[in-house]
Amino acid sequence: KAGVTQTPRYLIKTRGQQVTLSCSPISGHRSVSWYQQTPGQGLQFLFEYFSETQRNKGNFPGRFSGRQFSNSRSEMNVSTLELGDSALYLCASSYRTAGANVLTFGAGSRLTVL
Amino acid sequence: EDKVVQSPLSLVVHEGDTVTLNCSYEVTNFRSLLWYKQEKKAPTFLFMLTSSGIEKKSGRLSSILDKKELFSILNITATQTGDSAVYLCAVEATYSGAGSYQLTFGKGTKLSVIP
Helix, strand or coil: CCCCEEECCEEEECCCCCEEEEEECCCCCCEEEEEEEECCCEEEEEEEEECCEEEEECCCCCCEEEEECCCCCEEEEECCCCHHHCEEEEEEEECCCCCCCCCEECCCEEEEEC | CCEEEEECCEEEEECCCCEEEEEEEECCCEEEEEEEEECCCCCEEEEEECCCCCCEEECCEEEEEECCCCEEEEEECCCCHHHCEEEEEEEEEEECCCCEEEEEECCCEEEEEEC
8 A cells, every 4th residue: 555655755945935845645545644853842733624624723924825636636836935844744634534534644845945 | 724834943952862743733524644655756645543542553653632632653673774754744624525535744754764
């Protein structure tokens, strides 16, 4: 059973550019969540998508956006990049049942903004 | 605002030692508490706890939740160098909106096990 796949694994951008990250969840998982991980702040919730709908959004500026496609694959976009956006971006998927919501994480996309 | 605090932030032990990692939380609409291990990149799931006082065990690792005092501990006995990692505690809560869930993570405990 394939895990959560994130692409690209590493990327370098300059300030002001934009970036799109992709996440393919585990087959059958309909919920995809995105987290930003930095040394200072740890893992912080960005947003969650379920059945192509954003269900919840964390406390990030509007430059951070995402979407989910009908096959549950998800993308997140960061526009007008700032130095502080350098981080590991982790995607996680789950079945999202009423009783349990264990997230399975991908290996992450390491973004460096110069 | 939901908050999860882990202690200690880092810990160095010798192989064979027993360690206890702590996680306290302040969360509205608590659903579950989860422990993850992060070695290189992807955090990997260890335990999910929903009921107070019931210990979850997996080999040398065990965890328990106290919903009255709002904390959890993760124990590792007979530590090995392969246990070196960052251990993350996360609390899941429900939010307004149809079936909306969110994990709030602590900053993690970095465990280093030396031979």
